[in-house]
Amino acid sequence: MTKTCAAARVIEHSLIAGDVWKMVVVVPEIAATTRPGQFVHIRLTDTLDPLLRRPFSIADCNAAQGTLTLIYRVVGRGTALMTKLKPGDTLSCMGPLGNGFDLAARRPLLVGGGMGLAPLLFLARAFCSCPATVLMGGRNDRELFWPELYAGVCQNFHITSDDGSIGHRGFTVDLLPELLERDKFDIVYACGPHAMLKGVAAITAEYDVPCQVSLEDYMACGVGACLSCTCASTSGKRHKVCTDGPVFPAGEVVW
Template sequence: MSKTCVTAQVIEHSTIVGDVFELVVTAPEIASITRPGQFVHIRLADTLDPLLRRPFSIADCDAAKGTLTIIYRVVGRGTALMTKLRPGDNIDCMGPLGNGFALTGQRPLLVGGGMGLAPLVMLAKAFCSRPATVLMGGRNEQELFWPSIYTSVCQNIHITSDDGSVGHRGFTVDILPELLKQDKFDIIYACGPHAMLKGVAEAAARNGIPCQVSLEEYMACGVGACLSCTCASSSGKRHKVCTDGPVFWAGEVAW
């Protein structure tokens, strides 16, 4: 898979809600070859602390403008430092990394939980001629800011929240069986917490629907050298999520 390491310039950086931010950078060399589901590995250009890069899903990509959009939550020192970036600042950006989604099917269902909805934005846009249905979940109403991002490309959106503050009270997998009865989806894509992915994969298998999952793992190198992001496979071998994934067919993963 082609990848490159570039100095990307920040052109927009804003707060979406609370500790969630949207970062837009110019990286035409990466944007021109990015596919939905791939990610970038970022290091702040002016510091070696923290030393290791951080992986971020690519939420959107504009090849014509040469831009990448990243939606991230502050979870540690690296992302806390990122919040200080301003337009005109530079970051060290490597990508696109990993394998993206297979754009098959005519009636796709996208299932995302929490920040797992970030890589599904670009995927939803890729299905503009055959609009996707989206099932999204989060802890509460504040965490579910996603509908405003998805409505420009998807009209059929279903929402669940753990506390019932918006949409259906419960988890995405609670209403998934009913959705699968209502419509004849021919492929399911999912990204989010492991428990959610397991539930989606099992529901897809019961209904005979092909399913791809995007796994979230800690990564150090992003290129398959350090083995810090391996996961168990159904074949008994270990998958390297950064290079074999992060997108897998659900049947390839040992749940």
């Protein structure tokens, strides 16, 4: 798979909710071949601290304009430094990396929790003609700013929150059986916390609906060399999340 390391120029960068930021960069060399579910490895260009790159899922891509959209949460030194970037600044971007989602579905259901909704936004845009149904969840209404972002892509979404402050009270997996019984989805795509993915995998298996999951993991190299992001598989071998994934059939992952 072709991957490129290029300078990405920031053209938009803003705080959108709490500690979550949205950044749009121009990097046509990478945008031209990016598919939903892939990611990029980022390093700030004006410092070697932190030294290692950071992986970011791709929340949107416009190949014609050569842009990528990243939606990220501040979780450490690297992402804290990223918030200082302004339009016109550049960063080192390597990608597109990993294997994306299979886009052959005709009646897809997207299930996302927390920041796992970022890569599913790009996936939902790919299914605009279908369109996709989205089940989104978070801890409370402050974390569920996603409906506004998804409204420009699709209108058919369901919301759950742990505390009931918005949408259905409970977890995303609580509402999933009802949706699977109501509609004839031909695949479920999921991204989010490990516990949520485990629940989605079990429920879709019970309803005999194919499911693909996007795993989020810590990565050092992003190209399969360091083995820091391996996961167990039902075949007995260990998969590299960065190169074998991050998207896997749910039945191939040991939960």
